[in-house]
Amino acid sequence: MSLGLLLSGLVLQALVGEGQNAQRFTRLLRERTHQRRALGLIRSDLERATAVVSPEEGPLPVICGLNGRTPVLQLVTPSAAGKATVTYSVGAPPSGIWEGRVLVRCGPAYELEGGVNSEATYQSRVVLDRLAPAATAWTACGDLPGGLVLNGSASLPFSACLDPASQLVALRLEQSFPLSGGRLQRLISEVVAGAG
Incomplete structure (x- = not known):
């Protein structure tokens, strides 16, 4: 009877461990999908852009306001009024529904069909949350x-x-998110895209 209980305990422990691994894998897969989607949105804005604001030009004024966030990428895009700037910034979330630091896009709204409505007013929208609070320094500029x-x-x-x-x-x-046992999972994605 003791041997049977011991074997049952081992099998139960293995099943619990396997369940935790499946949860970690599912979360990692979901977050990687969110990163790919965010990078796809940025890439589509880059393809529409006529220019990228260079470091020499410095950050341009942001139509939506930054609310303490840091502007990272600014794209000059065609609009009904001539030229407009789409800005991606990083910082604190605009509300409590988002976890950790966020990536925010300030730009023209999208139409129902998914295209950009260049005549619409600019909107500030969260693209991705759970950005790493202490990011790993990027040294090679993606080669x-x-x-x-x-x-x-x-x-x-x-x-x-x-x-x-x-x-x-x-x-x-x-991005980073906590795992069971107090460990932290980091997830990094890189891509190269061209303007215009």
Whole structure:
């Protein structure tokens, strides 16, 4: 009977451990999907942009207001009024429904079909939350030759580098979230995209 109880306990412990691993994997997969979606949105804004605001130009005024967030990537895009700037910034969340630091997009609203409505008023929207509170410093600019870090973002959880000659932009997102046992899971994605 003791041997049976011992074996049952071991099997139960293995099943609980397997369940925890499945939960971690599911969460990691979900967060990676969110990062890919956020980078896809940024890439589509980059493809519509006529230029990326360079470090020499410095950050341009933000139509939506930053509320203490740091502007990282600013894109000059065509609009009904001539030129407009789409800004991606990092900082504190605008409300308690978001976890940790957030990536916010200030730009024209989207139409129901998914296209940008260049005549609409600008909106400030959270693109991704749970950004790492203490991000890993980005040293290589995503291996982008001639890359210049935009707006001192190398130590932020959303970083961008610009190659002024080619208008290629390297982007990096870093999230973190707690796991059971007090450990912290970090998730980093990088992509290179071009303006225009």
